Amino acid sequence: MRIGELSKATDVPVPTIKYYLREGLLPAGELTSPNQASYGEAHVRRLRLIRALIELAEVPVAQVKEILESLDSDTEPLHEQIGRAHRALTPTRRLTATDEARAAATAQVNELIERRGWTVEPEAPALATLVDTIAAMQTLGQAHLSEYLDAYAEAVEKFTELDIAAVSARPTRDQLAESVVIGTILGETLLSSLRLLAQESISAKRWGRG
Amino acid sequence: MRIGELSKATDVPVPTIKYYLREGLLPAGELTSPNQASYGEAHVRRLRLIRALIELAEVPVAQVKEILESLDSDTEPLHEQIGRAHRALTPTRRLTATDEARAAATAQVNELIERRGWTVEPEAPALATLVDTIAAMQTLGQAHLSEYLDAYAEAVEKFTELDIAAVSARPTRDQLAESVVIGTILGETLLSSLRLLAQESISAKRWGRG
DNA sequence: TGTCATGGATAGTATCAGTATCCATAAGCG
DNA sequence: CGCTTATGGATACTGATACTATCCATGACA
Numbered sequence: 001m002r003i004g005e006l007s008k009a010t011d012v013p014v015p016t017i018k019y020y021l022r023e024g025l026l027p028a029g030e031l032t033s034p035n036q037a038s039y040g041e042a043h044v045r046r047l048r049l050i051r052a053l054i055e056l057a058e059v060p061v062a063q064v065k066e067i068l069e070s071l072d073s074d075t076e077p078l079h080e081q082i083g084r085a086h087r088a089l090t091p092t093r094r095l096t097a098t099d100e101a102r103a104a105a106t107a108q109v110n111e112l113i114e115r116r117g118w119t120v121e122p123e124a125p126a127l128a129t130l131v132d133t134i135a136a137m138q139t140l141g142q143a144h145l146s147e148y149l150d151a152y153a154e155a156v157e158k159f160t161e162l163d164i165a166a167v168s169a170r171p172t173r174d175q176l177a178e179s180v181v182i183g184t185i186l187g188e189t190l191l192s193s194l195r196l197l198a199q200e201s202i203s204a205k206r207w208g209r210g
Numbered sequence: 211m212r213i214g215e216l217s218k219a220t221d222v223p224v225p226t227i228k229y230y231l232r233e234g235l236l237p238a239g240e241l242t243s244p245n246q247a248s249y250g251e252a253h254v255r256r257l258r259l260i261r262a263l264i265e266l267a268e269v270p271v272a273q274v275k276e277i278l279e280s281l282d283s284d285t286e287p288l289h290e291q292i293g294r295a296h297r298a299l300t301p302t303r304r305l306t307a308t309d310e311a312r313a314a315a316t317a318q319v320n321e322l323i324e325r326r327g328w329t330v331e332p333e334a335p336a337l338a339t340l341v342d343t344i345a346a347m348q349t350l351g352q353a354h355l356s357e358y359l360d361a362y363a364e365a366v367e368k369f370t371e372l373d374i375a376a377v378s379a380r381p382t383r384d385q386l387a388e389s390v391v392i393g394t395i396l397g398e399t400l401l402s403s404l405r406l407l408a409q410e411s412i413s414a415k416r417w418g419r420g
Numbered sequence: 421t422g423t424c425a426t427g428g429a430t431a432g433t434a435t436c437a438g439t440a441t442c443c444a445t446a447a448g449c450g
Numbered sequence: 451c452g453c454t455t456a457t458g459g460a461t462a463c464t465g466a467t468a469c470t471a472t473c474c475a476t477g478a479c480a
Contacts, residue, residue, distance in 0.1 A: 002426075002478095003425085003426065003427085004425065011305065013470085014425095014426090015469075015470050016468085016469065018428085019470085021427090022429090023468095029427095033426095033427095033476085033477065034427075034428095034476070035428080035477060035478095036426065036427075036476090036477060036478075037426080037427070045350070045351075048306070048307075048350060049350055051306050052346040052349075052350065055303050055304060055306055056301065056306060056342055056343055056346055058301050060467075060468090061468065062467090077417065078413070078417040079413050079414060079417045082410070082413045082417075086406050086409070089402070090406070091266065091268050091399075093265050095221065096258070096262055096265055096266060113407070118407065118408065118411035119410075119414045119418070120410055120414075121410070121414075124406075125406075126404075126410065127403075127407065129266070129399060130400065130403035130404060130407060132266055133396055133403065136258070136262040136396060137392070137400075139258055140255070140258060140259055141255075142393065144376050145376050145377075145389070145392070145396070145397065145400075146400070148372045149404075151372055152369065152372065152400070152401065152404055153404055153408070155365045155368050155369055156401065156404045156405050156408045157408050158365050159362065159365055159405060160405065160408040160409050160412050162361055163409065164412060164416070165358070166354050166355050166357060166358055169354070178352075179352055179354075179355070180413075182350055182355070183352065183355050184409065186347055186350075186355070188402060189343045190344070190355075190356070190362070191366065191401075192299065192336075192339075192398060192402070193300070193337075193339040193340040193343065194359075194362055194363055194366045195401070196299065196334075196335075196336035197323070197328065197330055197334065197337065197340060198328065198366045198367050198369070198370040199296070199370050199373065199394065200292070200293075200296065200328075200330055200331070200334050200336065201328035201330055202370050202374060203288070203292045204289060204329045205329055206374070207287065207289045208329070212456075212457075213456085213457065213458085214456065214457085223438090224456095224457090225438075225439050226438065226439085228459085229437075229438060229439085231458095233437095239458095241458085243445085243447095243458095244445070244458075245444075245456090245459080246445090246446060246456090246457060247457080264437090270436075270437090271436075271437065271438095272436090
């Protein structure tokens, strides 16, 4: 397959494919002559994955590169691969809330983690986001939104068990890793849009139609 | 309060505040002379909200503006305000998947909506994202990830009921609207980081620590 | 044999979210 | 009163991101 056909197969413009090649997101095709390379099914699949991550999950190109490198390495532990996916999904936030609010939120989160018996590293990227979000809600006078944290956490555990169940059946380690990473990232998008749909439905019933 | 004090109170640089004023995110202060204005507590609150939406929830400035305008209008129906918040959270995706995959995904989603008795407009922004995500999963050979759609949907309904419960106690319509919008948007960030934390924990237990 | 596509390199563009600079005026201090 | 600093308002500039466009020498293929 030549670059033009790859472009047609995936609906990605040729200059964009060249850009991904330059950035190292997509491995080079096999050179059959100094200015001719051939691409295969693997390139089609990889390109589709790249586009899904960028367009659907809005993962920045630099992070996509990291994730793919991690997927391609068959020595990197699964747990570390998941960590990379998590970092790709976590905003690099700066401080937003007051110190008191942050302290209170930190305590609230720590208690939650202990109550649920979760094993979480203190540097987990999502931890800071969660603390900041709760602190922001508090600061904005919406502390009541985090009252249901335990109930949320319980529902979220169920999700995660489902994620694991969906993924554990994969036969090889490579396929498992790919499933986990795609599940982590696209699962985020899936869950988010499901939630919006449920909200839309309830909102329409409650307050809807003018 | 002058602009410098507003800046200190919120930890937002003066030029950034000026930028938000220019963009119409923040209402102008009360002019006490041609080059002197005074800002109040409302400006502090508004500025904190703006920063939470931009930094934590990664909502683009233009959408923040829309959301705030909608919040400030006391004639716009609540359901429409929620719609704006939803649009702010939905990526403006372009097509990613093959036509067959999209068709299958559309059918799957429609059946889900019918089974659950949801009321969803065909133009709901999250609908297209959900369809695209499922189609992408299918195309990437991860169709199994969407097998648990019903279970996800059920858990998500529970969330949404909690959201509604958390919010319904608000005394005035304005406060209700603010809660709903903040809950919709920051709730997304909250849920997402909770999910990542739960995943991290399970991943650490299953595959963790090298 | 001539037209078109290709690999590779380099340069340009659009958008976004601020930053920086300028100016005339005003506030606050000694 | 004078002097430094801050302010409102306008305009210009910056840095990051994700592409697009152009160029060139060569190669495919009709």
